Amino acid sequence: MHTSKIGTMEAIMILLTIVVTHTILSLPKNLLSITKSATIINIIYVSLLALLLVIFIVRLFKKFPGMDILDISEYLGGSLFKKLLGILFISYFLVSSSILLRNFCECLKIVYFPDTDLLFLILLFIIAICIANRLSFTATLKTNLLVIPIVLASVVFLFLANLRNFTLERMYPLLGEGFFNTFVTGIGNISAFGGIAYLYFLPPLLKKPEQYKKIAITSIIITGIYLLLTIATILFMFSFFITEDEIMPLFSAARYIEFGTFFQRLESIFLLIWISVFCCYLSVVMKFSVLILQKITLLKDTNILLPCIGLTMLAISLFPENYAISKFYETTIYRYLVWGFILFANIAILLFANFKKRKKVGETHVQMD
Amino acid sequence: MYKWIKNGFIVIVLLILVFSFTPSYTSLTIDNLAYVVAIGIDKGEKETYKITFQFTTGTSQQSSEQNPSFINSVEASSIDTAINLINAYISKELNLSHCKVIVFSEELAAEGLSNLIYTFINHVQLRPSTNIIISKTTSLSYIENTKPTLESLITKYYDVFPNSNKYTGYVSNVTIGDFFNALVCKTCEPSAILGGVSTGKVDATIQGGNDFYVRSMETNFVGEQGSENLGLAVFKGDKLVGELNAIETLCLSLVRNQVDSFLLSVVNPDNEEEKIDISINNQNFSSKVEIINGTPFITVTGKLKGFISSMAEQDNYADSTTLKRISESVNFHLENLLTQYLYKTSTVFHSDINGFGKYAASLFLTLPEFEDYNWLDNYQYATFQVKMEAEIQTGTMITTS
Numbered sequence: 199m200h201t202s203k204i205g206t207m208e209a210i211m212i213l214l215t216i217v218v219t220h221t222i223l224s225l226p227k228n229l230l231s232i233t234k235s236a237t238i239i240n241i242i243y244v245s246l247l248a249l250l251l252v253i254f255i256v257r258l259f260k261k262f263p264g265m266d267i268l269d270i271s272e273y274l275g276g277s278l279f280k281k282l283l284g285i286l287f288i289s290y291f292l293v294s295s296s297i298l299l300r301n302f303c304e305c306l307k308i309v310y311f312p313d314t315d316l317l318f319l320i321l322l323f324i325i326a327i328c329i330a331n332r333l334s335f336t337a338t339l340k341t342n343l344l345v346i347p348i349v350l351a352s353v354v355f356l357f358l359a360n361l362r363n364f365t366l367e368r369m370y371p372l373l374g375e376g377f378f379n380t381f382v383t384g385i386g387n388i389s390a391f392g393g394i395a396y397l398y399f400l401p402p403l404l405k406k407p408e409q410y411k412k413i414a415i416t417s418i419i420i421t422g423i424y425l426l427l428t429i430a431t432i433l434f435m436f437s438f439f440i441t442e443d444e445i446m447p448l449f450s451a452a453r454y455i456e457f458g459t460f461f462q463r464l465e466s467i468f469l470l471i472w473i474s475v476f477c478c479y480l481s482v483v484m485k486f487s488v489l490i491l492q493k494i495t496l497l498k499d500t501n502i503l504l505p506c507i508g509l510t511m512l513a514i515s516l517f518p519e520n521y522a523i524s525k526f527y528e529t530t531i532y533r534y535l536v537w538g539f540i541l542f543a544n545i546a547i548l549l550f551a552n553f554k555k556r557k558k559v560g561e562t563h564v565q566m567d
Numbered sequence: 568m569y570k571w572i573k574n575g576f577i578v579i580v581l582l583i584l585v586f587s588f589t590p591s592y593t594s595l596t597i598d599n600l601a602y603v604v605a606i607g608i609d610k611g612e613k614e615t616y617k618i619t620f621q622f623t624t625g626t627s628q629q630s631s632e633q634n635p636s637f638i639n640s641v642e643a644s645s646i647d648t649a650i651n652l653i654n655a656y657i658s659k660e661l662n663l664s665h666c667k668v669i670v671f672s673e674e675l676a677a678e679g680l681s682n683l684i685y686t687f688i689n690h691v692q693l694r695p696s697t698n699i700i701i702s703k704t705t706s707l708s709y710i711e712n713t714k715p716t717l718e719s720l721i722t723k724y725y726d727v728f729p730n731s732n733k734y735t736g737y738v739s740n741v742t743i744g745d746f747f748n749a750l751v752c753k754t755c756e757p758s759a760i761l762g763g764v765s766t767g768k769v770d771a772t773i774q775g776g777n778d779f780y781v782r783s784m785e786t787n788f789v790g791e792q793g794s795e796n797l798g799l800a801v802f803k804g805d806k807l808v809g810e811l812n813a814i815e816t817l818c819l820s821l822v823r824n825q826v827d828s829f830l831l832s833v834v835n836p837d838n839e840e841e842k843i844d845i846s847i848n849n850q851n852f853s854s855k856v857e858i859i860n861g862t863p864f865i866t867v868t869g870k871l872k873g874f875i876s877s878m879a880e881q882d883n884y885a886d887s888t889t890l891k892r893i894s895e896s897v898n899f900h901l902e903n904l905l906t907q908y909l910y911k912t913s914t915v916f917h918s919d920i921n922g923f924g925k926y927a928a929s930l931f932l933t934l935p936e937f938e939d940y941n942w943l944d945n946y947q948y949a950t951f952q953v954k955m956e957a958e959i960q961t962g963t964m965i966t967t968s
Contacts, residue, residue, distance in 0.1 A: 234934055309691055311591040318587035325580060367754075367925035376933045437752030444688075453695055454744065459726060463694075 203405040206413055208339040211346040212400075212482050213417035216393035217424065218349050219479040222472045223301050225390055226432045226447045228529050229425075233384045236374025237429050240384040245422030248391040251541070252414045255394070258548035259401060259410065261555050267398035267544055268493050274551040283547070284494035288487050290395070290539060292507070294532060295483040296514035299323055300524045302476055303515070305445050309469070320515050327480040328508045331488070332501060338481040345474045352471050353424060356448065357431050359455040359464075364434035389536035390425055393417065398544055399486055484508070594660065601659040604636065604722050605713070606646075607670040607706025608683065614642040616675075618649035619707045620661065623722055636721045640707055646686050663692040667725035669699055669743060670706035670762065676800065676807035681750065684805065688747050695744030698729055701800035701807060703763035712764045712793030728796055729760065736817035736826040739799050750805055754924025754942060758819070761798035761810055803918045811908075818908035822867060822921045824852050830876065833900040836892040845897055845959060847873035856926040858940075863949040865923050867905060870956045873897075884961040897957040909951040917947040 204212070217225075233240040262270050267287075272280035303319040311319060330338055373380050397414055401407055432447045435454065444450055452465035487507055488500045497503070518524035593599065607619035619640040639656065643649035650661050669687065671680060687693050702709040715724030729740035741759050749757035799811040799819060811819065820826040828848040835841040850871035857864045875884050875893065884890060912918055924942045931937040 235928075311588065313590035313594050314588050318584065321587075322584060325584075365922075365925060367929060370925070370928035371931040371933050371937050372929075373933045376935065437748050437754075450695075456696065462696075 202334055202336045202339070204339060204400070204403045205405050206409045208343055209400055209404060209409075209413045210417045210420070211342045212339075213393040213396055213413070214346050214350075214420060214424070215342060215475065215479045215482055216396065217390060217421045218346065218475055219298060219302075220390070220392060221425070221428050222448060222475070223298065223305070223446060224525065224529055226428050227444075228533070229387050229390060229429060230433060232387060233380055234374040235369055235371055235433070236380040236384070237387075237433060238369055238426065239372065240374075240380050240387055241390075241422065241425050241429055243381060244385065244388045244390070245418065245425070247385065248388055248394070248422070249415065249418050251388070251545075252394065252397065252418050253411075255397060255545065255548065256411045256414050258545070258552055261552055262401075264402050264407060266400070266402050267547065268490065269402070270551045271547055274547060274554060281494045284490045286539065287395075288490050290535060291483050291487050291490075292510055293514055293527075294392075294535070295480055296511045297518070297524050297527045297532075299476070299480060299511065300515035300518060301521070301528055302472075304521045304524070305449070306469075306473075308445060309449070317516065320512055323477060323480055324508045324512050326477050327484050328504050330477070330481045331484050331504050335485055338478065338485060341474075342478045342482070345471070345478050349471055349475050350420075350424060352468060353427050353431075353448075356451055356455070356468070357427050359457075360431060360435055360451055363454050366434055368434055368437060386533060386537065388541070389533040391418065391421055392532070392536050392540065393421065395536075395540045395544075396482070396486060399489065403489075480511070484511075599660055600662040601657055602662050602665045604665060604725060605668045605670065605710050606663075606666060607640075607672075607702070607710045608646075608675060609672040609705045609707060610675050610678075611642040615644045616646070616649065617642050617705075617707065618646065619670075619710055620649075620653055621710050621721070622657075623665075623720070638707075638710060646683065663690055664694065665722065666693055666697050667722055669697055670702050670709050671700070671759075672706045673701055673703050673800075673807060676701045676759075676802075679805040680802075681805035684743065684747055684750060687743055693743065695742060695747075697743045698725070699741050699743050699746050699759040700762040700796065701759045703761070708764055709762055709794050714793045732820060732825065733827045734829070735813075736820040736829045737798070737813035738796050739816055739820060739825070741799075749920075749922075750802075752924075753938065754919070754928055755922035756804070756918040756920050756943065757802040758920045759800040759802070760796050761800045762794060762796045765793060765795050799920075801912070801916045801918050801920055803916065808918055809916045811911075814904065815908045815911065818905050819920060821850065821852055821869065821905070822854065822909075824850075826850075831873075831897065831900065833893070833896045836896045837889070842877075843875055843893060843896075844877040845873050845893070846876045847871050847957075849873070854921075854923055854926055856923050856930065858927065858930055861945075863923070863927060863942075863945060864952070865909070865949050866952045866954065867909070868954045868956075869901065869905075870958075871897075871901075872958045872960070874960045890959055890961065894957045894959045897959055898955040901955045901957070902953045905953045905955075906951055909949075909953070913947050913949045913951075917944075919943060919946040923949075 229241070230237050259265075259270075262273070265273075268280050268284055271283045299320060300316075303316055303323070306319055307314060307316055330341075397417075400413065401410055404410060404413070428448060431451050435451055436447075438444070449465055449468065452468040453463075455464045456462045484504070484507055488503050491497070491503055491507075492500050515524075518527070601622050603620050604623050605619075605621035607621075609617040609619070611617040617640060619638060621636055621638050623636045639653055641649050641652045641656070643652055654660055671683070687697075700709070713721070713724070715721060718724045718727065729738055732738045732740045738760060739758065741757075746757045746759060749755050797813050797816075799816045800807055801809045801811060817826065817829055820829075828846065831845045831847060832842045833845060835843045850869060852867060852869045855866045855868070857866075884893075909921070912920055919942070923946070927940075927942050928937050931940065
């Protein structure tokens with residue numbers, strides 16, 4: 199499969215796709231349930247932390263131009279380590295996206311397709327992404343470039359259209375559950391920036407690798423603003439999302455938009471946009487999974503992998519016995535995976551690789567002397 | 568050969584998808600659905616609830632007759648059981664996506680509505696904009712007697728009637744979304760529209776000069792419209808604890824900044840036996856909460872502008888001294904009215920339906936501190952101060968007569 203290079207804007211949109219899909223489902227509710235009324239302050243705080251973290255990651259990548267995390271892991275621990283990390287990444291991408299797909303389809307079933315079997319809803323997405331990935335990656339990138347700005351605009355619209363329903367005082371008490379909860383335990387909310395995982399694979403795919411830092415910083419800033427808008431919409435509108443759990447908080451907010459008696463029930467349009475962005479997200483995940491698989495197996499033609507990955511996604515998404523289990527993954531396990539694997543483990547790999555490089559350079563200098 | 572396999576695969580996939588989505592499409596077609604426009608819930612005699620559904624037939628008759636609606640009632644242990652029973656009875660599936668109002672009887676509301684509200688919120692078809700009415704009679708009687716006189720469609724009437732809140736303030740446009748929000752939050756209490764059935768007789772208990780002190784079923788209306796919605800039902804938690812009359816509901820609308828314009832009758836400063844009607848069309852209210860010695864101290868400040876509606880012979884409203892005195896009369900009247908109303912909510916109902924708690928929350932740094940203070944219970948000890956600043960201008964067409 200031919201791999202097209204990714205432009206700067208396209209790369210930013212890829213990173214945004216990840217956070218956008220998570221916010222459609224229970225991400226806003228998860229953030230609110232931890233830091234409660236202090237979530238706005240917390241989002242600003244974790245956005246700054248994510249920004250620092252991303253700058254640090256870019257710095258760590260600087261000594262390995264044109265290499266992704268798999269190449270760096272090979273440099274650090276050899277081929278076996280690279281394969282192991284590759285498998286872990288594929289597992290993470292496939293499990294996360296499949297469970298998210300399952301949860302999204304569960305919500306679609308509740309709202310619009312009460313009598314349709316879940317299998318067919320999931321299958322619809324799987325077939326769509328398999329076809330999209332059989333075309334060139336450019337198709338997904340261009341669609342992403344079109345859909346993500348629409349989603350961002352829709353969230354701004356959601357915020358503005360609901361202004362009359364806002365109670366700004368819901369951001370009080372300012373520190374929510376307390377200082378420790380907001381600024382120490384609340385660091386856990388950095389898992390909202392799960393798109394960082396894809397940052398590890400971007401360097402060799404970029405048309406302009408020198409823009410890597412710009413891509414990373416811009417995507418984090420836009421993600422921060424996007425999260426701030428979604429959280430503000432939910433927090434200012436509802437008092438119950440802090441304690442109660444309702445499916446798709448943004449969908450609930452969209453149900454309140456009314457302009458006179460003529461423009462009502464606009465949530466259907468939102469759902470249509472979200473279905474498109476979900477397809478984009480799954481296509482991106484599939485593409486990156488194929489790329490990793492290609493890298494660790496050295497396969498030349500990866501078209502054959504597409505149905506295999508599609509079927510794996512279908513199987514994983516159908517695996518949880520019920521919505522409660524798949525939701526538990528999304529709300530609890532996913533957070534720890536982002537923390538433990540995406541942030542801690544991979545930054546550790548980058549750090550050790552940097553130490554190794556420095557040591558080697560040092561040894562070379564000593565030998566030359 | 569490859570092309571044939573590919574095309575065949577595409578056709579099979581399309582067929583699978585088309586047929587797999589058919590059940591949802593079939594169940595959601597207009598022919599299979601019965602659209603509920605109003606739900607009424609009373610206490611049942613044999614079962615827990617007596618639930619009434621009002622349907623619209625959905626025909627597009629262009630006749631001058633009112634679009635027909637019909638009513639079915641059933642006794643059941645829960646809302647969903649009732650829906651199921653009615654599904655079987657009318658041989659169509661009930662759909663709540665066009666439900667405009669939910670009516671609860673006063674008797675049921677006094678026992679608590681929490682479970683019912685949660686059940687309704689759990690229904691994906693029900694819109695958050697559905698109005699909540701507490702009927703002073705049975706909800707069945709309320710729905711039966713609701714016969715719109717100016718609209719041909721019952722749904723249109725249900726859509727329109729809460730809008731009078733914007734220009735009278737006597738009805739509050741309370742939706743199930745608002746009610747649920749207030750039920751769950753720790754800074755306010757819920758309220759609902761107070762409804763009833765017109766008796767068609769003048770209420771003898773209403774004294775002259777108190778024409779704003781009316782509420783549903785205690786009115787002076789004589790007309791053909793069967794039901795009336797005037798005033799507000801006040802809740803503490805999920806239980807009904809009292810009622811507000813029209814003028815008190817206006818006070819609530821003012822404090823919440825929910826009214827665009829309203830009419831006020833104040834004593835004429837030149838002749839205390841006369842009243843002047845003032846039309847207020849520009850007002851802004853703000854509230855401030857302090858906690859002094861552990862007790863809430865609430866200051867409500869209102870700024871309003873209006874003009875004189877009523878006119879009598881020899882009135883001179885072009886004179887600035889007269890206007891100043893009328894403004895002072897408005898200030899005095901509204902300060903008294905609002906103070907009485909606020910103390911009623913705190914000392915009689917112990918219910919912060921005004922939502923002052925949200926301002927109190929800003930005085931605390933953390934949620935545990937705020938929860939320890941227990942605003943909703945401490946509200947009953949609140950002290951109020953109302954400051955009004957009215958600027959009354961001349962009459963509209965005539966300034967001096």
